[in-house]
Amino acid sequence: MTDVQTETPAAPEVAVAPKANPVAWPLGLAGVVLVIVGSFLSWSYDGTILNDLSIDFFPGGLQILAIVIAVLSLVLLLAAKGPLAALGSWLDATLGLRTFGTGLVLYMALVLVAISVESEGLINVNPGGYVTLVGALLIAVSGWLLPLRQLRNMKAAKLPGWVDILAIAVLMGSLLFLAAYALGLEDAWSFILCLVFIATAATGLFRTGAMSWVAQAGQRNRKVLTLASFAVAFLFPFTQDGSDANMSIATSVLVFAATAMGLNIVVGLAGLLDLGYIAFLGSGAYVAATLSQSAFATIGWKPPFLVVVLVGALVAMLLGLVIGSPTLRVSGDYLAIVTLGFGEIFRFAMFNLDGNNGPNLTNGPNGIPGIPDLELFGFNFGAVHHPFGIELGRFSNYYFLLLILTGGVILVFSRLNNSRIGRGWVAIREDEKAAEAMGVNVFGLKLLAFAVGAFLAGLAGTIKAHQDGAVSPDQYIFLESAFLLAAIVLGGMGTIAGVLLGATILKLLPEKLRFFSEYRLLLFGITLVLMMRFRPEGLVASRRRQLEFHEDDEHLAEVVENELVEEAK
Template sequence: MSGSGVTTARRRLIERARGRVPATTARAAALLGAVLSLASTFLAWSYGSAFPGNLTIYGYPGGAQVYVLVLALVAIVLLLLEVSPLRRVLAPGGAGGAVRVLASGVFLVTAFTVLAIGVELGGLINVEWGGWAALLAAAVFVVAGRLLPDDRPAVWSYRLPDWVEFLIIALVLGLALAAFVEALAIPEWEIFLCFLVALGGALTAAWRLGLVSWISEVGTRHRGVTVTAAFLVAAAFPFTQGSDNHWLNVMVNVGIFATTAIGLNIVVGLAGLLDLGYVAFLGVGAYVGALLSGAAASTIGWNPPFAVTVVIGAVITAIVGVLIGTPTLRVRGDYLAIVTLGFGEIFRITVNNLDGSTGPQVTNGPNGIPGIPDLKFLGIDFGQSHTVFGMNLGYFANYFFLELVLMAFVILVFSRMNNSRLGRAWLAIREDEVAAQAAGINTFRLKLLAFALGATLAGMAGTIQAHAISSITPDSYQFLNSAFLVAAVVLGGMGTVTGALLGSVVLLLLPEKFRFFQDNKLLIFGVTLVLVMRFRPEGVIANKRRKAEFHEEEISEELGREARAEGAR
């Protein structure tokens, strides 16, 4: 039996079970499971205190127990809401789907914690009776949750006063920053994984309730306020780290990667050109920044102001993009991917050979350019910590703020291009190049423009990267980095800024948090890629056009159901 057949049979089995169990009984069972799961967090789950969170204390939830408590508490509130007059306002489509998601989250966190206690402490004998009671309660909760009646599509159509919606936008972004900082502050990978499961469950439950769609609608209605608030919240991140440079350094690298990914999104997401050598443009910009930095290893004695360096890096990278794109864009599809892959390798080999021995002395070959000095821009020494609003910030905060400014510029360029006649022409080329050419679009010229513009943005990011990492070598720009850039765009959602940002954050932050799996990083990355492409082929944050392409049958079925319901009325 195929995978779709198994899924259909399981769905029918669940539907028959729901038909035999009254909705009131299912809600009572789910409420019992949620209450028991919440109560189990006040029990000891482990005999050994070495497990992260110290789950040996009665009456004091710790570690993963906190996430079980929160999910169970929210589920209890939703189940009580089902029988209250507020249901029509807060859960117009019903809360069954949200409770099922929360129950799954409770079970996953509980089962993983019990299994991890057994593995890390030397056997399941180290699981105290409270852990088994918690697992049993979670099993009851998840089974009862599957028997809850299906909820209808939830639509929140509330329009609040503008100042209230502004406060909601600020509150949501503030909570996002708090959750992000909390995730970075978790040192143990076990608890961090449970945090991700709990956070994913909470967000999915909010989506099933219609809350996420409504918040997205509010943000779209006040796009300018949302974008401004998002950058203000991002600028507040360094103040949560103080003088600690570790996560600031990581986030600077994430910002450079994300800025480059947004530039690639013009090439891949808008114009539909699969570029597997895009990291080479980042390398061109980085080498320009390093050679003009005044470093002792630089072979160019000129050290212009950084603003001039950025312009020079952008121009040179654009020229390289045009020179490479002119012959390569004559081909399409898989052939274009292979040619761009070759270009990426040509760049790496070329800078390796410009060492004064096998070629001119320009890049110092495999040794690269070390000792790149910190920026001195607008009278600010980026290598020094500064006190802002009475708080001492680590020196990487300087690069973070600079990268934030560049990212704002890149997002502005991408948004303007996406909403322009040029952007619509790129989309037409992506959908059907032959049809676009028949409609009078000069496809080659527009593809070359997309290639050059994407290269320009990557080159600008590279000039900052040279100073931020203080040393560049050819090995920093291998094919694997291009593959990660493409994966960030595809996983996050092609053609969207938020998708590229999310993909970049996930691909760079998760390996940093899961250093325990460093040797199997590529294996985990591959499994994640397969799962996302199987269950969310349009990307995590997809635009409406891509979502419609991948879910055409589901949309048709939904429209058919709505038409039949309208006819019955």
């Protein structure tokens, strides 16, 4: 007789939340106290470096930034265990503390390195610097000792509408303050440390989930977010105290951003790799120069600037159609080579139209200097103005004009992106053969993308010529096209915020880090390699684009599907 053994069903496993290390919370709290106390003490014996961190009980700008990170860490500690525990069920305090602590350790390490390099030795570091570094280490250790927890979905948070608007206002105000502070830093080390602070704060807030909720608030109040963004951009020149140096950088960023937004239509939406796009910007600039009041202008017709803008944009669009018509039947690497050749042809044509090798239109390599400042409706863009008693110089005037242009370009891009044409471009980008099989006019839409992108670049070029005061062929080399493309890849193809961010980074950093100019291309290459490895979708990527590079992420796929369902409703 065989014994029959019956298996009793195993009891279901119950997920038990991991317990926090009992020393984690006290360590974090001690770290916050040490960072704040240390920031009120002197960091450096030499008061001439890092904007003077040598005074006790009078924290400098960099010390205040450390205090800000400490306060954010304190909020997360109180959310993990304390009076803000209800907030802790929504925010990931553990990941936030890890990010804030690690970033602050890096920040303080760079502070010590900067003081050592600038004043020849760590002996010039005062006790406050070491106290703050120890505090940062304690915050980081506390974050790594705290366990990860299952959180609620931030999208489910229901708060009054005024809280959403307040969050948007705080975010925009913080961006305005940080932009004004960062551009006001003339010392390269101080600027680098400010960038580390911004990266730490932004990454930490994203990892806690706070920025996800702010993004949802922005989606619920899109008009408020748009108005707030342009209000901050409009107010920026009023924070610069008439500084032409900073406003010159800001205007360069806007020209670069408006041009990159046009290229974003070609590359980001339609998926057409254009390596000669800078030629369209140059064509608009040369049209404005030759029709200007400059003594070196070669065309006698001097129409009003509004007519010049239209002519320059149409000429650029015509060039887009000329280069697009015979070449858009090829794709991929072949299209890239053709457009690269077009960019070089344009530059050499500007060299040769000097009266010797061809008609005298561009003065050859000498270009067209002496382009006068614009004057529209009695407003002289070259004069200094004092609205509300605040000095606004020449570059501030052009900044406002370029801001209007950038707003118009963004409006065109967003309307096209959300239209039937935009969906056709995306279909071509995803699979050209499948789009053609479904009845999409592939060649017509590709040609339209080239024409619209060229038109927008031509608009930016006409203003750039007057802002720079001169045009020459050397301004429109292949490297500029490469940087435009890099801004889109770095920021996020097919997005507005991503391209603006990418353009700002690639234009701002070289200007503020001139001591690193010899290694500019090396740093640029390393950045792109790291981006392609760790975040190929860009810094600010759309959910669909993100899913293309992370097909195995089931959670992301579920999020995208839910968003598409919400949009359909």
